[in-house]
Amino acid sequence: MEKHGYRFSFGPWNIHEGADPFGPTVRPTVAFAAKLATLKNLGFDAMQFHDDDAVPNLDSVSPEGMLHQANAVRQMLEDNGLFAEFVAPRLWEHPMTIDGAFTSNDPAARTYAIERSKKAADIGRELGCNLMVLWLAREGTYIREAKDAVLATHRLLEAVNTLLDYDPELRIVIEPKPNEPMDLAYIPTIGHALSLGMQSSDPVRVGALVESAHAILAGLDPADEMSFALAFDRLWSVHLNDQNGLKFDQDKAFGAVDLRRAFNQVRVLDENSFWEKGVVGLDVKAMRTQPAELATKHLRNSLHTFLRLLEVVRSLDRAKMDELIMARDYEELDWLVVDALLGTR
Ligand code: XUL
Ligand code: MN
Secondary structure, three states: OOOOOOOEEEOHHHOOOOOEOOEOOOOOOOOHHHHHHHHHHOOOOEEEEEHHHHOOOHHHOOHHHHHHHHHHHHHHHHHOOOEEEEEEOOOOOOHHHEOEOOOOOOHHHHHHHHHHHHHHHHHHHHHOOOEEEEEOOOOEEOOHHHOOHHHHHHHHHHHHHHHHHHOOOOEEEEEOOOOOOOOEEOOOOHHHHHHHHHHOOOHHHEEEEEEHHHHHHOOOOHHHHHHHHHHOOOEEEEEEOEOOOOOOOOOEOOOOOOHHHHHHHHHHHHHOOHHHOOEEEEOOOOOOOOOHHHOOHHHHHHHHHHHHHHHHHHHOOHHHHHHHHHOOOHHHHHHHHHHHHHOOO
């Protein structure tokens, strides 16, 4: 299938063991090398990384060991003609970050979070990638009175500035999410993410990543969230997936719930030449019921859905659409889109 200049990525966590909060794993752990082979075989171009996807047990590895392991991963990527899209510090699993990382009330936890993020930047440099994703997982509260939200916002800004200072080549993309694991997160939308970036010490190095499901969980339209960031040339990555209403973060295959919502994401990306700006990332999980040998089809399906929707987007009769918009004939415009999505009879 023709990729039209787009490059695609997913993360090792997208081939996962299928555990949920009510039950154990249902699939065996797949080795990183096998995930890389799947990525290549499915026609993807890049791998997304959490810092410890590249360097397992990062907190207990020496600085030299860390660089050595990162280098070996870079070699594996290069041998396969692949590259790293980004490295994200995993700031939500260590006991130290139980109550937040950059916004914890505990200064030792905040120091840990900064040091861990600097390691992620070092790993990124070793992998040949200067993009850092900050998903601010525990930067929020379970109970509002537990933290000072104004102070927390300043602490987030200070963390971003510290990382920008630490590595002058680094570009940071903030991935907002309104809830889960926290009840309420401090950076729930792209507007929040971009405000923080614009207040930073080097705004041209801070952008945003829109994840479809995160926008939906915030009650927003993912295509509009993307458009807001695109308007300021700050959309540097996306996590395409789908979400069936307001519940836990489902990470369903792209377009699996609402094809028109998916179509509009592809439409705004394509209308704004996103292929020149960033990699199309997926953040999708296979259903828990699926055995290991079927649990990569969600990646194939999402990629193919993107490419099929791209064909629909590029086949639209733009002159006709403009005419209908001018005439305010929105019912006919609606039919034009639905008819295109239904395909030929
Ligand atoms: C969590 C999520 C993360 C980030 C990377 O909801 O989407 O996997 O994409 O840290
Ligand atoms: Mn994501």
